[in-house]
Amino acid sequence: MTDPSDTADTTGSASQEPRPAWSRESLVLRLEKVETIEELSRDWAWGGATGEGVRVAIVDSGVDHTHPALEGCVDVDKGVVVELDDEGQAHVVTKEHDDSFGHGTACAGIIHSFAPAARITSVKVLGAALTSTSDIFVAGLRWAVEQGYDVINLSLGSRKRDWALAFHEVCDEAYFKGSFLVTAANNINRVTYPSLFASVTSVASHTGADPWRFHYNPDPPTEFLARGINVEVPWLDHGLLTTTGNSFAAPHISGLAALIRSKHRDLQPFQLKTVLWATANNVQEAQQRGGPVTNPEAAGRFTQSIKLTGALNLSPRSTMSLRSIQQQLAADADQPPSP
Amino acid sequence: MPDPTYAQSRPTLQAVCHTTREFTTASTAWLMEADGDDLVVVAASCTDPAFAASLLGRRFPRTDGTAAMVLQSGQPVALQPGSASVASDAIATAVLGRQPASIVCVPCADDERVLGVLQLVDRADGGPFGFDDLELLSMLGAVAGASLLESGGGLLDVPPPDVIGRELSRLADADPNRYAALARVIEVMLGQ
Numbered sequence: 001m002t003d004p005s006d007t008a009d010t011t012g013s014a015s016q017e018p019r020p021a022w023s024r025e026s027l028v029l030r031l032e033k034v035e036t037i038e039e040l041s042r043d044w045a046w047g048g049a050t051g052e053g054v055r056v057a058i059v060d061s062g063v064d065h066t067h068p069a070l071e072g073c074v075d076v077d078k079g080v081v082v083e084l085d086d087e088g089q090a091h092v093v094t095k096e097h098d099d100s101f102g103h104g105t106a107c108a109g110i111i112h113s114f115a116p117a118a119r120i121t122s123v124k125v126l127g128a129a130l131t132s133t134s135d136i137f138v139a140g141l142r143w144a145v146e147q148g149y150d151v152i153n154l155s156l157g158s159r160k161r162d163w164a165l166a167f168h169e170v171c172d173e174a175y176f177k178g179s180f181l182v183t184a185a186n187n188i189n190r191v192t193y194p195s196l197f198a199s200v201t202s203v204a205s206h207t208g209a210d211p212w213r214f215h216y217n218p219d220p221p222t223e224f225l226a227r228g229i230n231v232e233v234p235w236l237d238h239g240l241l242t243t244t245g246n247s248f249a250a251p252h253i254s255g256l257a258a259l260i261r262s263k264h265r266d267l268q269p270f271q272l273k274t275v276l277w278a279t280a281n282n283v284q285e286a287q288q289r290g291g292p293v294t295n296p297e298a299a300g301r302f303t304q305s306i307k308l309t310g311a312l313n314l315s316p317r318s319t320m321s322l323r324s325i326q327q328q329l330a331a332d333a334d335q336p337p338s339p
Numbered sequence: 340m341p342d343p344t345y346a347q348s349r350p351t352l353q354a355v356c357h358t359t360r361e362f363t364t365a366s367t368a369w370l371m372e373a374d375g376d377d378l379v380v381v382a383a384s385c386t387d388p389a390f391a392a393s394l395l396g397r398r399f400p401r402t403d404g405t406a407a408m409v410l411q412s413g414q415p416v417a418l419q420p421g422s423a424s425v426a427s428d429a430i431a432t433a434v435l436g437r438q439p440a441s442i443v444c445v446p447c448a449d450d451e452r453v454l455g456v457l458q459l460v461d462r463a464d465g466g467p468f469g470f471d472d473l474e475l476l477s478m479l480g481a482v483a484g485a486s487l488l489e490s491g492g493g494l495l496d497v498p499p500p501d502v503i504g505r506e507l508s509r510l511a512d513a514d515p516n517r518y519a520a521l522a523r524v525i526e527v528m529l530g531q
Contacts, residue, residue, distance in 0.1 A: 060412075061408065061412075087501075087505075088502060088505045089505070100407075100408075101404075101405070101407070101408040102408075103408055103412065103416075126408065126411045126412055127402075127411075133502070135505075135506075135509070155412070155414060156411075156412035156413060156414055157412075157413050157414070158413065159413060159448060159450060159451050159452060160451050160452070161450075161451065162506065162510060165513055165514065166509075166513065184414060186413075187414075187415050187445075187473060187474060188474070188477045188478055188481060190448070190450070190481065191450065192413060205470065207470060229469065229470050230467060230469075235418075239420075241418050241419065241420060242418070242419040242420075242467055243416060243417065243418055243419075244416070244417035244443075244467065244468065244469065244470060244473055245415055245416040245417060245473065246414065247412070247414045247416060
């Protein structure tokens, strides 16, 4: 926490102009107190939190705000649709809308199940009337960043390299403005934007069934694994569906991020990511065991280890695929739900 | 009415449908290529070969159902109805003449674009498609994407001129050097 007597220019401006990096007198950046890694427990992170005061944007196919499972958590009047004008330019229009596919409602339901008091806003970029080109994705994402949402869930991506720079800029803007941007990773080893940027938190599925269980993945760009298999979610027509895909893993991390943010308002994205790392099941379990992430039997095959002495041990560099890591972590996974 | 242009079987795409259907024990698999405002069935596999053949060339709006969601989002997905129906998946319902019990749908893409989607329905055991299904289908969807590209599928999905113009304008603003290089390539191609 910064000294309250020194508030000048520490938060950055809302200007669209690039901001310079500059050196400052270190004395004015003195911190009052910081938690040590050992203090970053799940109870510290989100114990007693409900998501109160946190705003979450879901950039997706819309959200059915009338779905009973959402319990009125959607700010209908704030919802927007990205539309193309006659000249093909993307515009963000504030208006009530539905969910074209059920995908956005599913993400909202997962986030709400973690952070019931968080307010959700739908940013519709997918749908029957939308061509959903990359400029629509970027426009929707940029709007959410400009509005300063605490957490932004983006369970979709673009493969177009021409848009990489645009995605990169808006994701960096999110990072510097303090919006925690969570994206779904690709299921196979293919480039998608913005899931491979360091300024976002990219999430894939693990094979466990506990919604509160999530893993740190030491082989980025996918940094966390969360539940994404056979997840019961709200869908169209006020119904429920069982779904599988990384799209549904990402909102698990978004929901946790909303909880953490409601309890620790000052956390910047990199700090929030660190809290997630410290509270990930495999990291917590490694700490308890004082050993590698996986069980000893698997250690020969799973050569990556994490030791919570403050250092990340990545020697030798694993050549295992994300899939292999998922399977290996799943071997440790099935424990009772543990909020 | 099926489009006769697509009545001819395409071996690689057909093999992808067969392989994925057998691996997952799905009742039916079909692969659709994006073609303008439509998705058109270009390969299909089913225990009844005549039924599979009858699907070739069938067209559906590219804004319908799970396939549209996957086409737009680029994210594979497996769905199994709970208390809700999947009646919103108009394509699957139209193909089968009933609602499927389970659906899995993955993108068929090259490095840049989603050119089509591979969709399977109804596992033999009545259960949902799992992570293994999704992963295998995603990989074979990439193979199908390459095949669609080789057969000119990408050309069918070329954006309209106004969209190309908009993208060029944006590129000129964002990356003038790259725009200049692209403009030079176009000039050479046009023989100017």
